[in-house]
Amino acid sequence: MSTWSDTLQFDTLSLSADAPLPSLALVNLTQWGLVTLVGQDSISYLQGQVTCDVVSLNARQSTLGAHCDAKGKMRTIFRLFHHRDGLGWLQRKSVMDTQLPELKKYAIFSKTTIEASTDVLLGLTGEQAQATIDNVLGGEGEVRAFDKGTAVKIDAQRWLLAVDSAAAGEIAEKIAAKAVLSDDSLWDLYDIRQALPRIDTETGLEFIPQSMNLQALNGISFKKGCYTGQETVARAKWRGINKRAMYIVSGQAENCPKAGDVLERSVGDNWRKGGTIIAGYQFSDHQSLALVVLPNDLEPDTAFRLAAEPENQWQQLPLPYSLDEEA
Template sequence: MNTWSTQHTFTPFALSTTDSLPELAMINLSDWGMVTLVGPDSKSYLQGQLTCDVVSLTADKSTFSGHCDAKGKLRTIMRVFHYQNGYGLVQRQSVMASQLPELKKYAVFSKTEITQTAAVVLGLAGAHAQATIDHHFNGDADVRHNDTTTVVKVDNERWLIITTAEHADTIITTLAPNAVYATTELWNLYDIKTAMPRIDSITELEFIPQAVNLQAVDGISFKKGCYTGQETVARAKYRGINKRAMYIVAGAATQCPQAGDALERSVGENWRKGGTVICGYQYSNNQAIALVVLPNDLDDDSQFRFADTPEALWHKLDLPYDLNAE
């Protein structure tokens, strides 16, 4: 029996709004999982399913991507990279049961095997994460491998670590013996601060890719050929039909906003539904921060609230990227 998760104690890392992030944290990403595609048709199959350009994805890079239904609504957002003899797709565990059968639907006509793996997915985060990876993994690529582990760069302070339950204890002990061992809430905070989109089961098939800023994080190719939902995605870009975007909002809160929660917005003296929470983080000093899909024409000083705490007003923060950049 593999007991890596009980040999190391991963706990919520309490942060207030004035605290610094830990210099190095090992994070148990138990709510993330990985799907693999192996076989000679895997590249072409994914090219016809995902929003990213799989054909141009080199072995040293990873990319965001979306998987849509025929109407262009997102089933999931994933990180795609070369893995072993095929591809790895890291996405939320909550969408696996509904999204994976859809990804497999036409695979019977292609030479590709699609499998939800039992891989252990960990995160390494903090100012020292890059130096730690550089010390233990050869090369300077954004995707690196050794005999037991694959590491994938997320941003300047984060890496995904993908290994097996058999080797997880050794990887954790070797890479980061002095790190903070944290649960997935800390990874959520990083995702919110960097405005990285995700889809959970409760938000599945609710948004087109541009409504969660997938184009702003290079998760959509507008030059590749057809893929499922492509017509809607292209129309949103070239005809301006998309009226929503994902923003960072912050405010007072006594509990953590959850994916799918509704945020109200002020309209004169009234309030109406303004948006949907994608991910939230609760600080220790009764403040919270969240990613929320909102109308993309709201004023920067718009006010928001949750219906169950109407006295606590929320506001938008600046995004770390330009939604209008080409």
């Protein structure tokens, strides 16, 4: 059975650390999944389940948010937006099997249908991404609905497309000749440079939202009503009990850092566990980047190393946003 992508090859790009990124790339987001909520109670139901303010979400905007357990530990981090006749949320595919049943657990009492979508997920990246969206899809705003799906602006050089397979083929046909085709490792690189958090299976139910900077990314509303895990999240803000944050680190590595890997930190002449890798990217010259959750009181010049590769030291890089910026 043929699919929309049979004639296309989405490979891992070979990029050195100092190489410019493609001015336009079409990314096949196979490691991501989409959840849809449809029904008149979808917004009110979700409002009581997640950290972000669903009620105030404009149809032309998207928001980050987290779905937590009762202890405030995150099952997933998602991007939420209006999609077709309801809501769509983008999250890592690895958590779908465990997170989705938890989200649906109490939906039997509400008029909402929650399910995994069959939409194709594509990314457009690069300095020409905005112009390409304008030319191919038209419309205005950071979330654009069209006949066969939705386009969502992620940042200045990225758009997400959630479309049916026919639309995916049509869009690919229009831009493939002028775009580099990539697997979603290129999306990982953008996420790491923008310090956008995620939850994979290896890091599920380990961190509260502030440990991955969601308060600085407008992913937590401290003004909305109760939701699952809200007591812990509020206590972390008002009592200042959160002792961790997510940072960007860089160094040489033989293997690409992956979610759940251990990063050690120097303590005098010794090394101790410093934090947990959230996502990693490796350039062709073995220079690597990673997102890692660390204690938020470390000195900026603290040395790090991967526990699995102790011969190479890593360093912390500046974040592209302030951790003091709260919703």
